[in-house]
Amino acid sequence: MAGVGGGNDFQWCFSQVKGAIDEDVAEADIISTVEFNYSGELLATGDKGGRVVIFQREQESKNRPHSRGEYNVYSTFQSHEPEFDYLKSLEIEEKINKIRWLPQQNAAHSLLSTNDKTIKLWKISQRDKRAEGYNLKDEDGRLRDPFRITSLRVPVLLPMDRMVEASPRRIFANAHTYHINSISVNSDHETYLSADDLRVNLWHLEITDRSFNIVDIKPANMEELTEVITAAECHPHQCNVFVYSSSKGTIRLCDMRAAALCDRQSKFFEEPEDPSSRSFFSEIISSISDVKFSHSGRYMMTRDYLSVKVWDLNMENRPVETYQVHEYLRSKLCSLYENDCIFDKFECCWNGADSAIMTGSYNNFFRMFDRNTRRDITLEASRENSKPRAILKARKVSTGGKRKKDEISVDSLDFNKKILHTAWHPKENVIAVAATNNLYIFQDKIN
Amino acid sequence: MLHHNMSLHACLYVLCVLPPTQEIDDNVITPEKAEEVKLKARYPHLGAKPGGSDLLRKRLQKGQKFFDSGDYNMAKAKVKNKQQLPAVTPAEKAEITGDHIPTPQDIPQRKPSIVASKLAG
Numbered sequence: 001m002a003g004v005g006g007g008n009d010f011q012w013c014f015s016q017v018k019g020a021i022d023e024d025v026a027e028a029d030i031i032s033t034v035e036f037n038y039s040g041e042l043l044a045t046g047d048k049g050g051r052v053v054i055f056q057r058e059q060e061s062k063n064r065p066h067s068r069g070e071y072n073v074y075s076t077f078q079s080h081e082p083e084f085d086y087l088k089s090l091e092i093e094e095k096i097n098k099i100r101w102l103p104q105q106n107a108a109h110s111l112l113s114t115n116d117k118t119i120k121l122w123k124i125s126q127r128d129k130r131a132e133g134y135n136l137k138d139e140d141g142r143l144r145d146p147f148r149i150t151s152l153r154v155p156v157l158l159p160m161d162r163m164v165e166a167s168p169r170r171i172f173a174n175a176h177t178y179h180i181n182s183i184s185v186n187s188d189h190e191t192y193l194s195a196d197d198l199r200v201n202l203w204h205l206e207i208t209d210r211s212f213n214i215v216d217i218k219p220a221n222m223e224e225l226t227e228v229i230t231a232a233e234c235h236p237h238q239c240n241v242f243v244y245s246s247s248k249g250t251i252r253l254c255d256m257r258a259a260a261l262c263d264r265q266s267k268f269f270e271e272p273e274d275p276s277s278r279s280f281f282s283e284i285i286s287s288i289s290d291v292k293f294s295h296s297g298r299y300m301m302t303r304d305y306l307s308v309k310v311w312d313l314n315m316e317n318r319p320v321e322t323y324q325v326h327e328y329l330r331s332k333l334c335s336l337y338e339n340d341c342i343f344d345k346f347e348c349c350w351n352g353a354d355s356a357i358m359t360g361s362y363n364n365f366f367r368m369f370d371r372n373t374r375r376d377i378t379l380e381a382s383r384e385n386s387k388p389r390a391i392l393k394a395r396k397v398s399t400g401g402k403r404k405k406d407e408i409s410v411d412s413l414d415f416n417k418k419i420l421h422t423a424w425h426p427k428e429n430v431i432a433v434a435a436t437n438n439l440y441i442f443q444d445k446i447n
Numbered sequence: 448m449l450h451h452n453m454s455l456h457a458c459l460y461v462l463c464v465l466p467p468t469q470e471i472d473d474n475v476i477t478p479e480k481a482e483e484v485k486l487k488a489r490y491p492h493l494g495a496k497p498g499g500s501d502l503l504r505k506r507l508q509k510g511q512k513f514f515d516s517g518d519y520n521m522a523k524a525k526v527k528n529k530q531q532l533p534a535v536t537p538a539e540k541a542e543i544t545g546d547h548i549p550t551p552q553d554i555p556q557r558k559p560s561i562v563a564s565k566l567a568g
Contacts, residue, residue, distance in 0.1 A: 007479055016565045019566050020565040020568070027523050028562075029564065029565055031566075045566060047564060047566070049562075049564065051563070051564040052481075053566040053567045073566075073567045074565055076563060076566075076567040088511075089511060089512050089513060090510050090511055090512070091511075091512050092508045092510065115512070122555050170559075178508065179507075179510075197506065197507055197538065198507075210462065222504070225504065225507075226503070226504065227501050227503070228503055228507070239544040247503070275478055279477070279479040279482070279483040280483040280486060280487070280493075281479055281482065283481070284502075318554065330478050330479055331478035331479075331481070331482060332482070333479060333483075333486075334482040334483075334485040334486045334489075338484060338486075338489075366508060437565065439566060
């Protein structure tokens with residue numbers, strides 16, 4: 001079923017896959033976040049080992065007009081390292097929970113990367129020229145005796161092999177007692193927010209020793225705790241507005257102009273529940289694992305265990321669109337609870353035009369929904385479909401008794417192959433899909 | 448456990464032989480509720496409030512490592528007296544409580560030295 005994300009003839013093709021092929025996946029290699037930068041030229045990944053790898057898109061060459069620019073390694077560095085907090089007997093994982101790019105302000109690129117406790121601002125700069133012909137230094141860098149210099153020369157800039165350097169410019173630490181789940185850069189390009197299970201903090205990008213607490217849902221008595229913050233994001237245009245989602249399936253929109261402490265929300269989004277359908281699992285599967293504003297700023301999307309919902313910011317009482325990701329799992333909730341899969345946190349993303357949305361599922365399947373045509377498609381990220389420009393075939397999970405050829409039954413799904421993180425290029429039909437330790441890049445078919 | 452499953456089957460069987468005029472709407476079980484029955488059958492001690500404090504407190508406690516050398520050595524002495532250290536069964540969705548003495552085997556080994564990501568290879 002083609003047509004999602006573009007016109008009727010639209011089809012997704014394999015472009016590239018990164019990562020090792022071997023069956024034994026080291027825990028450190030599991031990709032934990034994927035993010036394109038504002039132009040789509042750079043693609044960053046973070047993993048459980050605390051490493052960041054940045055890919056850069058090659059310029060389209062005239063020699064190969066049929067291939068779009070490929071993404072190749074631009075820079076890689078160790079962002080976070082494992083730590084142990086001796087005072088609290090707390091092990092702090094180096095796993096990168098989120099990466100968010102900063103808008104580019106000069107030749108260098110900057111991003112924020114965070115683990116459970118500490119956010120770091122990394123500057124990635126490249127040098128492809130070097131100066132030669134200094135007056136005070138000779139060629140090996142040794143200082144020349146100034147009294148011996150008889151003539152002056154103008155140093156020249158010569159090309160050199162490109163060298164990319166990543167350096168940590170700011171370290172934002174010690175502001176979170178609980179585990180950071182989100183960071184989001186504000187549209188003012190000066191501030192950003194970070195959220196943990198119970199609090200949301202606002203930072204200035206230049207100031208590391210202070211942060212403002214803007215949401216605090218910690219109850220006086222922890223026994224009374226009923227919900228936690230699961231995700232937070234700044235509005236793409238209104239720098240005073242942000243949202244945060246909860247484990248109870250609700251979203252609160254806050255306006256920082258209203259009060260210093262935004263404990264009282266400006267808007268409260270919740271879909272009414274049918275009390276007769278309530279079960280032990282209801283609250284767990286309603287927990288929102290990701291919230292994303294549309295590029296337009298008019299809508300936001302939330303992902304819970306079984307569905308993706310699109311909300312109009314002007315309507316709080318129910319979503320305007322609901323898409324089922326893998327409804328067939330509703331009759332498997334018992335075993336998904338036992339193997340902890342019910343707690344998997346899937347992310348979701350918009351395409352640049354806000355006309356399509358994408359999210360992951362199990363068995364290395366990922367789903368796309370076209371908001372205009374209401375068509376949806378299930379695709380698979382696998383090494384078998386990784387011939388260059390191979391068109392991805394639609395996959396189908398059979399739910400009934402009769403399984404058609406090429407369909408896969410629910411019981412055959414591999415729940416260890418989870419696609420939790422996906423990203424869509426801000427302007428083009430290029431997507432990045434993280435399948436455990438492999439990164440797949442798919443593009444639309446070029447005729 | 449078997450008893451509970453048979454009750455469910457018996458219930459459905461009864462539904463089939465009811466006269467057609469009888470209301471059976473009340474007894475229709477959604478797939479989600481059926482899964483809940485299965486879960487309660489396997490874990491009878493599971494609390495009534497699933498999304499409440501227990502689950503959240505477990506989530507907030509992630510990363511906490513407890514090790515007390517005094518407790519550990521006393522527990523080791525018990526083993527010498529042919530008493531086993533009480534083990535936590537994976538089936539129990541319980542937090543680590545005072546009964547379970549962590550041993551060096553429970554604490555994860557020191558992580559290997561930092562190597563470059565295979566994505567960059």
